[in-house]
Amino acid sequence: MRAEQYLAxxxxxxxxxxxxxxxxxxxxxxxxMHRSPYQGLAVEFAEHRQYVPGDPVRxxxxxxxxxxxxxxxxxxxxxxxxxxxVLVDASGSMRFGTLGSKQGWGGTRTGKGSTWxxxxxxxxxxxxxxxxxxxxxxxxxxxxFAQGIVAGTRCSNAQGHWRSIVQCLATSPVDARADLPRTxxxxxxxxxxxxxxxxxxxxxxxxxQVRDALARLRHRGHDAILLRTLDREEIRFGLEEExxxxxxxxxxxxxxxxxxxxxxxxxxxxxDERGLERTVRGFGNDLVRLDTHESVGPALAALLARRxxxxxxGVA
Numbered sequence: 001m002r003a004e005q006y007l008a009x010x011x012x013x014x015x016x017x018x019x020x021x022x023x024x025x026x027x028x029x030x031x032x033m034h035r036s037p038y039q040g041l042a043v044e045f046a047e048h049r050q051y052v053p054g055d056p057v058r059x060x061x062x063x064x065x066x067x068x069x070x071x072x073x074x075x076x077x078x079x080x081x082x083x084x085x086v087l088v089d090a091s092g093s094m095r096f097g098t099l100g101s102k103q104g105w106g107g108t109r110t111g112k113g114s115t116w117x118x119x120x121x122x123x124x125x126x127x128x129x130x131x132x133x134x135x136x137x138x139x140x141x142x143x144x145f146a147q148g149i150v151a152g153t154r155c156s157n158a159q160g161h162w163r164s165i166v167q168c169l170a171t172s173p174v175d176a177r178a179d180l181p182r183t184x185x186x187x188x189x190x191x192x193x194x195x196x197x198x199x200x201x202x203x204x205x206x207x208x209q210v211r212d213a214l215a216r217l218r219h220r221g222h223d224a225i226l227l228r229t230l231d232r233e234e235i236r237f238g239l240e241e242e243x244x245x246x247x248x249x250x251x252x253x254x255x256x257x258x259x260x261x262x263x264x265x266x267x268x269x270x271x272d273e274r275g276l277e278r279t280v281r282g283f284g285n286d287l288v289r290l291d292t293h294e295s296v297g298p299a300l301a302a303l304l305a306r307r308x309x310x311x312x313x314g315v316a
Contacts, residue, residue, distance in 0.1 A: 099232070214285060
């Protein structure tokens with residue numbers, strides 16, 4: 001199963017130079033690129049690794065070389081894999097979309113409908129994050145959620161795991177209301193190691209839900225990235241006529257003069273975004289808005305570049 005089937009080629013190119021890293025120390029069980037808070041019990045295992053071509057020579061332990069005539073690197077902390085968990089909102093509001101179905105943009109459901117929905121865009125972002133994690137040998141899990149976990153995969157970097165992730169995203173129903181705290185509780189119950197949680201949603205929910213979910217994640221030592229996925233019409237509200245507005249999560253239909261409510265709507269949306277930003281930043285997490293009418297590559301690349309700059313010289 002080729003990545004190009006589910007990731008736009010330009011997205012692969014845009015994300016290629018970056019690493020997916022956790023702002024907090026990673027906890028893992030295998031040799032990888034992230035540092036762990038735990039050291040091995042054996043001194044040799046904890047502090048040395050045999051040199052391989054391409055390793056920085058400044059970390060060579062020359063005293064060991066003098067005794068054994070072998071090159072070893074000093075290792076003060078055990079390097080481990082990062083566990084990356086991608087949670088995709090599959091509630092009813094994610095069925096909304098105003099863009100014609102996009103070929104070549106990635107995603108897992110392209111061609112299943114006449115419009116490119118928020119869920120389509122969310123799966124494109126999730127597939128990109130999952131592929132990036134797997135390509136750097138991290139263990140990745142994927143799950144969809146509404147009132148709880150709807151479908152999910154195990155956390156793995158085994159060969160063939162990419163197929164499991166794509167199939168999970170491609171076959172999930174998109175319905176019901178979202179309950180983010182309940183979802184996070186279910187996620188934490190089956191996640192023994194702390195890592196990086198990437199939540200892809202429109203976050204059209206009370207901010208208290210987001211606050212409760214992030215508090216639970218932080219308490220268990222997880223880092224988090226929130227990718228807010230909104231349709232361009234939700235962002236700009238460019239409608240110019242009276243039209244029926246139909247709720248996707250059980251709300252009653254309402255006849256609305258779009259021009260009459262446009263300014264008020266945009267003001268409420270701006271305040272909602274400021275409030276969500278304050279909530280997320282308050283927990284030290286990242287928030288990025290994705291426009292469904294734009295490729296996911298540039299927004300994700302900008303996020304990763306910013307995180308790398310922030311973490312340069314840090315512990316993650």
